[in-house]
Amino acid sequence: MGKEESPQAARRTTRASCAAASNGEVGRSTITPLHNPTVSDLAFGGEPLSSEDLRSSFPARRPQILELVHLLGPHSSPMLPLFVYGGASTGKTTVILQVFRHLNRPFVYASCRTCYSPRILFESILNQLLLHRKNEANGYSSAKRCEKPSDFVNFLREDVGKVVDSLKDHSGKRKSNKSRRWPKGDILYLIIDNLELVREWDKSSSLLPFLFNLYDILKLPNFALIFVSSSSPDTYYSSMGYIEPIPVFFPEYTEEDLRQLLIRNQANQKLYSCFLDIVLRPFSRVTRRLDELSTVFSSLFQKYCEPLSDTSLFPNDEMKRRLFSHFRPYISPALNEIFWGPSQCLSGIESGKVTRQRGSIRKHEDNEDFTEIGFHMSTAAKYLLISAFLASRNPATLDASLFDSTGGSDNRKRKRKASEKSMEQKETVEQESLMKGPGTFPLERLLAIFQCITSVIDVSIDEEEHGDGFSTDGGNSSWLMSNVLSQLSSLCDANFIAKGGSCPLEGSTRYRCTISEDFALKVARSIKFALPNYLCRR
Amino acid sequence: MAVQSHARDAQNLLRSRLCNPSFVFKALSGSPDSNYSKLKFILSSSVTEACNNSLLLLGPRGSGKTAVLELVLNDLLEEYPDMISVIRLNGLLHNDDNCAFKEISRQLCMEHHLLFSKMASFDDNSQFLIAMLRECGLAHKTIVFVLEEFDLFAQGKQRLLYSLLDAMQSITSQAAVIGISCRLDADQLLEKRVRSRFSHRKLLFLPPSTEIIERLLQHILLLPMDSTLPNDYATQFNTKLESVLADERFKEILKNYLSSSSTINHLLRFLFVAVSSIDVKSGYPSLDNFKTALSSFRRQPKQECIKDCSILELYILTCIRRLESKEQKSYNFNSVMKEYKSIHDQFQTSDDYARNVCLRAFERLLQRDLICFSDNRGQGQSVEFRPVKCLISHFELQEGIKAYRSCPIILTKLLDR
Incomplete structure (x- = not known):
């Protein structure tokens, strides 16, 4: 536990190893097919964890661990259902699983994220109870087919009874079986993780009360339930009541906790602490989630260490200052990149560096890397994307004035001085456009705009190439027909254009362009198209 | 050492009593x-x-x-x-x-x-x-x-x-x-x-009266004298418990708890947490056990949620509240962002972040259930355009921000206006 690089990495490995342990040690079984799963596989595999190890591996979670251990109580003592909640990445699952590893109790773990429907959830729980392993021999099928809650309750009663019997059997003659670690006690715990996702399932209105009442329905003394959820108990209230389980709250880490957690497992802790002095405060103002912070910091720390030849040195004051002055320009762009993955974050900084060498650091934009990445799109697709963007952004009534030289000639004359009322109207219109998002458009309009803008370009290209107006309408439209429709579908697949429902009056499918303005401008720049001229500004 | 193992046994006994409803209700069947x-x-x-x-x-x-x-x-x-x-x-x-x-x-x-x-x-x-x-x-x-x-x-x-x-x-x-x-x-x-x-x-089935509750407490919590537990330990345990039960402060705690949830199963849940928190080393129950039990049930999830937020998330919540106080009917990320920018333009705060960072914070608020989408339509639409609604009241946010450590003063001002 203590050897992993970061707490985040620890969490991942824990989940994986847990699955391996509770599913009957899949990895080992492929090598030794003789290994028969026994009830002992229901406990956490691997070495037991001493209470010191448990506490030292979760420095900021001491009160929660204590509370959990108290509530779980001595072995073989029954427990009322627990409800463990707290924000994402606060260590709920990891702490619980490690506590079970420490106590060496048998448990069944099912996460509603991987078991995404009632049937899969039920069957996965039953498979674990029956020590059933999906493999080639049984055609990767579950031990029992179980769709309805009523079947699940019947099966569960049966299977929990069997498991508990064998646990009791063994607790009688434990001394004879010292070679394998046998789980302690005869209570079977069922841990249901990510419960908040159940709220979005189809039958959530009947399934949630069922899960919350499961303990009372089963009436089994040797069965205990633990729910893990990232949202608080008050978000589960519905018309169907239940006795609320006992709540255990995992608060978000404070800045001090974060420092403790991040500094753990670093090779040069003093250097890292200097680094954290600079970055932790500004970054924790944006987010206090450990997973997001550790991703950003891992790449930033490399930047921080760049001027150092030997990273095992202890930094003195003068060196700290030097490092800081080297590092300072990276902080504020990184703050605005926190949303993105580490690789893009770095490339953004790289481009920032280039501009700084030119002496224009202030001009650095966050999305600079877009131009450098470049899109592998054909020119036609780019034009199509731009026309889709225009169709989404501009009202259909203005198309004539924008693309036809004769259509909107009297537009200027009608411009009057803005009165109070029209200003107000303008505001509400603006409000509406903020709310509504990009508008929808039929295919015909898209094609018309596309033809308009490509015809302008065609003329200019042709003039450059041939020097005479050789291009004809016929050639133009054939290009349109052969290419454009397939391009459109590929743009839809790439999610640049969304296919909406069909309009009930016209009966044709309507499209919607989902790209942002910055992005559209960038695409336009890459094909040297003057997009701003065509955008309607209210 | 002996006391510890006795305490563990006693805890075990009490816990299995609390998890066994037929034991509890037998007392009332007379x-x-x-x-x-x-x-x-x-x-x-x-x-x-x-x-x-x-x-x-x-x-x-x-x-x-x-x-x-x-x-x-x-x-x-x-x-x-x-x-x-x-x-x-x-x-x-x-x-x-x-x-x-x-x-x-x-x-x-x-x-x-x-x-x-x-x-x-x-x-x-x-x-x-x-x-x-x-x-x-x-x-x-x-x-x-x-x-x-x-x-x-x-x-x-x-x-x-x-x-x-x-x-x-x-x-x-x-x-x-x-x-x-x-x-x-x-x-x-x-x-x-x-x-x-x-x-x-x-x-x-009516909520239990005070006499019934007292009888239940005695029935559940007192250790039997004729069990495997040694006699002197059980006597001492019972005298300690009696003194706790007679304490005025204990009655206050119990009244406080039962005022919100008065059924017998709620009482059992409360006692379960109290019994679980008995310190095995000292081996005897104390008033503190019941205090911890009360505090573990007296939670204010929304306040906890606000305490968990980062400062940027608080800014966004404040913007949403301001939009709501302007009586704007519906709002989405774009309108919140406009408000956020206007706040920044007006007061020159130090927390001016790019749009995508704010969007990420907005999504975290959605995950925390402090805001939610106001309709289920438009699943295909991106997050920025879907209208949202705020799930906490003005008062709750105010209280939460007051209790927040190192919160910028500008936020309270913005919220009051």
Whole structure:
């Protein structure tokens, strides 16, 4: 536990190893097919964890661990259902699983994220109870087919009874079986993780009360339930009541906790602490989630260490200052990149560096890397994307004035001085456009705009190439027909254009362009198209 | 060392008592006007005098309806062996008629060692039920149907209720139907044809009085003198506990807790946490155990959520509240962003972040359930454009921000204006 690089990495490995342990040690079984799963596989595999190890591996979670251990109580003592909640990445699952590893109790773990429907959830729980392993021999099928809650309750009663019997059997003659670690006690715990996702399932209105009442329905003394959820108990209230389980709250880490957690497992802790002095405060103002912070910091720390030849040195004051002055320009762009993955974050900084060498650091934009990445799109697709963007952004009534030289000639004359009322109207219109998002458009309009803008370009290209107006309408439209429709579908697949429902009056499918303005401008720049001229500004 | 192991044993004993409702409710079964005695009288008359009964047990969730019924059934099963068979149904599990009939047949087959066919149709199952009722009636055997979450059976066509209650009208059958519900108007949900066949007998389960609670506390928490625990430890444990129970502060804590949740199961839950937090090293209960239990139930999830937010998330929440106080009907990320920018332009705050960072913070707020989408339409639309609504009140946010450590002063100002 203590050897992993970061707490985040620890969490991942824990989940994986847990699955391996509770599913009957899949990895080992492929090598030794003789290994028969026994009830002992229901406990956490691997070495037991001493209470010191448990506490030292979760420095900021001491009160929660204590509370959990108290509530779980001595072995073989029954427990009322627990409800463990707290924000994402606060260590709920990891702490619980490690506590079970420490106590060496048998448990069944099912996460509603991987078991995404009632049937899969039920069957996965039953498979674990029956020590059933999906493999080639049984055609990767579950031990029992179980769709309805009523079947699940019947099966569960049966299977929990069997498991508990064998646990009791063994607790009688434990001394004879010292070679394998046998789980302690005869209570079977069922841990249901990510419960908040159940709220979005189809039958959530009947399934949630069922899960919350499961303990009372089963009436089994040797069965205990633990729910893990990232949202608080008050978000589960519905018309169907239940006795609320006992709540255990995992608060978000404070800045001090974060420092403790991040500094753990670093090779040069003093250097890292200097680094954290600079970055932790500004970054924790944006987010206090450990997973997001550790991703950003891992790449930033490399930047921080760049001027150092030997990273095992202890930094003195003068060196700290030097490092800081080297590092300072990276902080504020990184703050605005926190949303993105580490690789893009770095490339953004790289481009920032280039501009700084030119002496224009202030001009650095966050999305600079877009131009450098470049899109592998054909020119036609780019034009199509731009026309889709225009169709989404501009009202259909203005198309004539924008693309036809004769259509909107009297537009200027009608411009009057803005009165109070029209200003107000303008505001509400603006409000509406903020709310509504990009508008929808039929295919015909898209094609018309596309033809308009490509015809302008065609003329200019042709003039450059041939020097005479050789291009004809016929050639133009054939290009349109052969290419454009397939391009459109590929743009839809790439999610640049969304296919909406069909309009009930016209009966044709309507499209919607989902790209942002910055992005559209960038695409336009890459094909040297003057997009701003065509955008309607209210 | 000895005290520690005794303490562990004592804790174990108390915990298993708290998790065993029939132990808890046995204490209340003595008096003649208790629900236990009434229910037992009615059911034993069904068994001995072959009169068909139907009744409803009503009361808030956790008031011990099922537990008392189980006690009565267990006692009757002991008194009259082989004369009762119990069929248990739950509205959460069997609320469609087909499934309910199948479950009845399954349980009847189990009980009478018959072969149960999964393939049997609805018609087969209902005929089987009628036949079984007649057979059992001839053998003077009573079938007790327990319908938990009775109100859920009253949804839909109520075919199950109708056929059960209708079968009880015939002279050959000998059965009782007991509905358990936390809806006090459960009998009003019945259709006319069902209602006319129902006896309208109801037993109400009321919240316990102070005397009952005191009696329960003594009954549950005091250690028995004749168990495996050594006598001197048990005596000392009991004297310590008595002094805690007599303490005015303890009564205050208990009153405080029961004022919000007053049923017996809520009390058990409270005692469970208190018993679990008994320090094994010292080995004896103290007032602090009950204080921790109270504080673990007195939670304010929304305040905790606000405390968990980062400062940027608080900014966004404040913007949303400001939009709401401007009486804007609906808003989405874009309008929130506009407000955020205007705040920044006006006050030159140090927390000016790019749009995508704010969007990420906005998504985190969605995850925390502090805001949510106001409609389920437009699934395909991106997050920025979907209208949202705020799930916390102005007051809650104000309190949360006040309690927040190192919160910028500008936020409180912005919120007040």
